[in-house]
Amino acid sequence: MPKPTTDPAALELGVDRTSPIPLYFQLAQQLEAAVGQGRLAPGSLLGNEIELAARLGLSRPTVRQAIQSLVDKGLMVRRRGVGTQVVHSSVRRPLELSSLYDDLEAMGANPATRVLRNTVEPADRATAAALGIAEGSDVHRVERLRYAHGEPLALLRNHLPPGITDLATGRLEATGLYRLLRGSAITLHSARQAVGARLATAQEAAVLGEPEGAALLTMERTTFDDTGRAVEHGSHLYRASRYTFDFQLLVR
Template sequence: MSSPRITLDRSSPVPLYFQVAEQLERAIVSGEIGAGERLENEITMAQDLGLSRPTMRQAIQVLVDKGMLVRRRGVGTQVVHGQVRRQVELTSLFDDLAAAGQHPRTTVLEQLLVPADEQVAEQLQVDLGEPVWSLRRLRFIAGGEPLAVMHNYLPSSIVDLGDVDLEAQGLYSYLRDAGFVIRVARQSIGARGVRPVEARLLREEVDAPLLTMQRTAYDNLGRAVEFGRHAYRPGLYSFDVTLVDR
């Protein structure tokens, strides 16, 4: 039965439930609360912190959703076994790698307006043939090895990529700066053989397998903001997903 020390700052703009969730998460990843260990019950924890029970529950729910805690009615809440993996999050590969301490380099191969093909039109909810930004980039990891070919499409009606330097910053980072709040993304992950052009860019053999990802991202207005077709070298990248039953 574990009860890590948690401190609250009621003058902070950070919500109380989030402060609690953050500190609980730190206690779990640091090992202060070990795998399989049980937490103090919700009501006691709430009282100890001077919080109401719903607020305490909200804090715990955050970690349940991350797959770090498991609740059982009548029994209690405990830490899931197994090492904690970093989650796939709503960032581009650039931010992903930057966060992981890598220093990714990017080459822009193409950045221009093209007419939307059928799939792009459908995904971005624009008319067939309507001009959309086409952005093809080659991404390298720290050592200079090519990692991925990324092809993004953005509706020209809501984004202007004309003057943006996407070798200096990631696409998602730019979109955030431009005021887009990405809330939802739908990804489909598959595999296929490398194509000749890609083989040259990625320095792969013919017949090499590639990991592919298609993604459509939506902002907080529900609009499709970006659609991408990407190909990764499978030795250098994989997608980690945590599924939680609720």
Template sequence: MVRTGDRSRAVPGSALDSVHFALDRGSPVPLYYQLAQQLESAIEHGALAPGNLLGNEIDLSVRLGLSRPTVRQAIQNLVDKGLLVRRRGVGTQVVHSQVKRPLELSSLYDDLEAAGQGPSTHVLRNETTSATAEVAAALGIAEGAEVTALERLRRTHGQPVAFLCNYLPATLLDLPTARLESTGLYQMMRSAGISLHSARQTIGARSASAEEATLLDETEGAALLTMQRTAYDDTGRAVEYGQHIYRASRYAFDFQLLVRT
């Protein structure tokens, strides 16, 4: 149902049939922004899936009881975010949702699953190797010591969203590839009795190399978010060092700031 003030209207004949809107004409928030936010929420929570057609602007304005400029502005807002695309002769189509991940010590797999994003994992590397100086410093071990090196490609709705490189002390726990492709790394650690306590994390951004662009289905030079994280257990021992890259077009960190008093 679409609610505009005290009026309800069904939205038949499109992927919007299952979506409920609450548009308040008396609110100081512009109608186009209300519509854009509610469409984005429907995409994020899977009510509107990649490939769904929303129809053209004229159809949408009639169905939603809004002016065409209002609908156009709302759609453009989501086109600019990469969530929708306009296709000539077809109309407006959902491309994918952007992952908004809370800035906390959690597994990307678990966060995606909880958000209904349909995560899947392809393990590209799972082997024992010698720790480089960088990895050794992060884990607090000797350079050259044995570590387990993991490289995984994480997808949502079949589309790549992140490339994850992780290093763990080789004797920490068993990491069978089949389990890594069916669950999150932190869930496996918790199941092994490892109690995660805290982490140090650095977030940055850079452009995609040719190899990274191919891996993530992006263009070379596209914006990527980066994250380096060292996680510690409840004894203060470093148990994991991660170097991750995310598609900026499909991924964002979401956190709350508090004012000191």
């Protein structure tokens, strides 16, 4: 397998002028494949469009159209004063009862966590209903910023019954929440989950590295152990430009 490169000039690119497939699309497909296969490493700069056009014998508008199609897909970004740069591909995650930290680790995305809030406070009405406790009861509130490949990916807010496991900040930043729960002999059995979307507030956008009003995916999840007890209620926000839920649908 070819080694990853940060130099697009090292890639073997070419177009077939006898093909009915548009030239810009041929180039875009080759660049997308190089990114997807790891041959073109994240952080790579594509360089001057004129130079790339001359190398391939294409017009500059053709090259620009190919690159713009990859920018639209979120595989590349145009940075003022820097140029067009390859970014990490979108995280695709199956919609099942799993830990984001574990999923990112399994796909080699180098997960990291920064704890933004870690307190015990009275449960509001919605949290109390989700956890099956009395309104005003103490709950542990944890807010974390989850990174993948060094970039912010998700803002995670969770409420848990106090004393369910050791939720020290250092432990939360070292691993995933579900792993901590399992380490306390809690068997995660099922969850009730809803997925949606909305626009980022100014504060959320600043934390996630998105412009204000950017699209965010939302997920509300209440997780139960094998006794039917609610062990956590999560309200999560994901960057739509970097994150996708995968569904498997069965015909009945």
